Amino acid sequence: MKQIKQLFWIFLFSLLGEVISALLSQFIAIPGSVIGMVLLFCALHFKWIKMEQVDEVGTWLTNNMGIFFVPAGVGLMSNFGVLANTWWQLLVIMAITTMLMMGFVGRIVQVIKSKEVKAETNITGSLEEIEVEVDVI
The missing domain is CATH 1.20.5 (Single alpha-helices involved in coiled-coils or other helix-helix interfaces)
Incomplete structure (x- = not known):
């Protein structure tokens, strides 16, 4: 249950970042994931959420970061002709x-x-x- 709550916070900030990115897309192109990370950083810095609320899942995600590079690698391989x-x-x-x-x-x-x-x-x-x-x- 604790991991689900931690994952909720991470997904919440990711969703907020995507919404803000969609709203700003007419003016400037900033990826929603980047905006979400900045929002999460600010929330942690100003202690709106505690580190314990995202620590375990965040650590797991950074330890297994290689998983997130697989789609990009597959995209490069499939577009190799270009x-x-x-x-x-x-x-x-x-x-x-x-x-x-x-x-x-x-x-x-x-x-x-x-x-x-x-x-x-x-x-x-x-x-x-x-x-x-x-x-x-």
Whole structure:
């Protein structure tokens, strides 16, 4: 019964995401599953629902995520004739976007790390100033 309740919450947010996606489809194309995940994240963050209400089923779903890639793989295999004419273009696009994304993520990590180092330096510097003042007194 507990798993059914947890699955209900996940399906509820998925349904809400699909409804919002359908309403927004005239203006912008955002997948309903993405909107549902964002809504679930917000509900968990603001503690509208507790983690215990989705934890067990959510863990099972992420542990078995490979199941969800089977339909996409079958779709690629069944449309191989269409993709055969443009495979090299797809390969170039994938290579370029992968390199751009790696560079972008690397740069973001460097910025975050440098901010952390500056914050640690400021804290350490403040502590040293306090120690110096204590020694003077």
